[in-house]
Amino acid sequence: xxxxxxxxxxxxxxxxxxxxxxxxxxxxxxxxxxxxxxxxxxxxxxxxxxxxxxxxxxxxxxxxxxxxxxxxxxxxxxxxxxxxxxxxxxxxxxxxxxxxxxxxxxxxxxxxxxxxxxxxxxxxxxxxxxxxxxxxxxxxxxxxxxxxxxxxxxxxxxxxxxxxxxxxxxxxxxxxxxxxxxxxxxxxxxxxxxxxxxxxxxxxxxxxxxxxxxxxxxxxxxxxxxxxxxxxxxxxxxxxxxxxxxxxxxxxxxxxxx
Numbered sequence: 001x002x003x004x005x006x007x008x009x010x011x012x013x014x015x016x017x018x019x020x021x022x023x024x025x026x027x028x029x030x031x032x033x034x035x036x037x038x039x040x041x042x043x044x045x046x047x048x049x050x051x052x053x054x055x056x057x058x059x060x061x062x063x064x065x066x067x068x069x070x071x072x073x074x075x076x077x078x079x080x081x082x083x084x085x086x087x088x089x090x091x092x093x094x095x096x097x098x099x100x101x102x103x104x105x106x107x108x109x110x111x112x113x114x115x116x117x118x119x120x121x122x123x124x125x126x127x128x129x130x131x132x133x134x135x136x137x138x139x140x141x142x143x144x145x146x147x148x149x150x151x152x153x154x155x156x157x158x159x160x161x162x163x164x165x166x167x168x169x170x171x172x173x174x175x176x177x178x179x180x181x182x183x184x185x186x187x188x189x190x191x192x193x194x195x196x197x198x199x200x201x202x203x204x205x206x207x208x209x210x211x212x213x214x215x216x217x218x219x220x221x222x223x224x225x226x227x228x229x230x231x232x233x234x235x236x237x238x239x240x241x242x243x244x245x246x247x248x249x250x251x252x253x254x255x256x257x258x
Contacts (some may be wrong), residue, residue, distance in 0.1 A: 003075055003081065004249035006112060007064035010134040010156075011225075012073075015246045016052065020254075023241055024050045029233055032068035036075035037054060056079045061253040063109040063245070087247060092256040097146035107146065113248030118221050119144040120251060122239065125217065127210055129203065129237075130245075131224035133157065137206060139214065149204055155199050155226060156160060162195070166208035174226075177232055190194075200234050207236050211222045 001023070006013040008030060013014050015025040030035075044054060060077040061083050064070050070087070078087035086093045088109050096204060097119070110130065116127045117163070119140050128138040137150040153161070155174055163171050169183045177192045184190030213219055222230070222237040223244035231240055240249070 001052070001056050001058060002253055003060045003077075003248060004246050004253070005060065005062045005064075005085075006110065006113075006245050006249065007062065007073065011248065012069065015134045015243070015249075016047075016050070016057070017246070017250050020247075020250055022246060023053070025243075030066055030069060032066060032072075034069075034072060036072045036079055037192075038161065039072065039076045040080040043076075054080055057083075059083060059253060059257070060085040061088060061093070061256075062086070063113050063249050063252075065108045065110055065218050074126070080253055085207060088252055088257050093252050095252075096255065098143070099146050104146075108136075110245050111136055112146075113245045113252065114138060114148055114223060115140045115144075115248075116251055117244045117248035118241070120145060121241070121247070122219055122221060124212060124219055127207060127218055127220045127221065128244070129207075129222050129224075129227070131155070131222070131226035131230075135203075137210065138147050139210065139218075148208075152202065152206075154184070155195065155229075158199070162191070163165050176229065182185075196233075200230060203230065204236050205235060 004015045004016045004017055006045050010030055011027045012030050016023045033117045034182050038070050041183045060081055060083055064072050074085050077083055095253050107142050114130055115138055118126050125139045130136045135152045135154050139147040139149055141147055163169050170192050172188055177196055184193045207220055220236055221239050221241055223241045225241055
């Protein structure tokens with residue numbers, strides 16, 4: 001079985017895959033100081049709860065946007081799973097698609113993995129929106145080439161900035177408002193409206209501008225932990241792919257293993 005590790009700015013996601021299918025997944029807060037031993041204790045217990053053992057893992061692939069987290073994850077693989085981890089974007093696991101942008105070296109692993117899986121699963125031109133620490137919009141053309149995109153603050157970052165800068169505003173949970181009204185009658189409702197419907201308006205507005213600039217049919221794919229928060233309140237998404245980054249890791253592993 002393959003252990004795919006997606007180390008993001010907020011969480012590290014561990015997914016166990018067999019035959020390209022996700023059998024189990026777990027997440028833990030990203031902390032570059034966390035040692036391989038700490039990961040192993042936590043992960044061994046979770047594997048056991050799902051009926052697996054460490055010996056069931058025969059391969060490990062890591063994709064990370066947090067360079068300081070990489071070493072301990074590599075040690076985890078070699079010490080506790082007895083295999084050298086494949087690193088997404090390096091060696092045999094290079095991205096393998098054209099980067100038609102001015103600074104290709106700046107492309108994050110999570111964004112590249114989304115594009116690999118998105119292009120494999122959906123033909124034609126794509127806009128891939130990933131709702132994570134940042135919200136990213138990627139344009140992948142029908143040949144699989146990366147043409148550029150957008151990076152916007154994630155909804156949690158936006159809310160944190162608002163609450164931190166405005167002393168009298170309370171911290172609220174990010175949920176869809178109970179009403180479709182965009183005129184709030186109290187402070188909390190007004191915050192919900194501003195954060196939620198403001199974010200929906202940003203998504204729809206940016207996608208509309210991208211489509212107008214592309215000038216031909218394009219499919220919009222949503223992924224990331226918060227994608228489901230918006231799915232029922234906008235028709236801008238053509239598909240929701242919760243495991244797109246993990247699927248990209250699995251596809252890259254298969255390519256690197258040939």
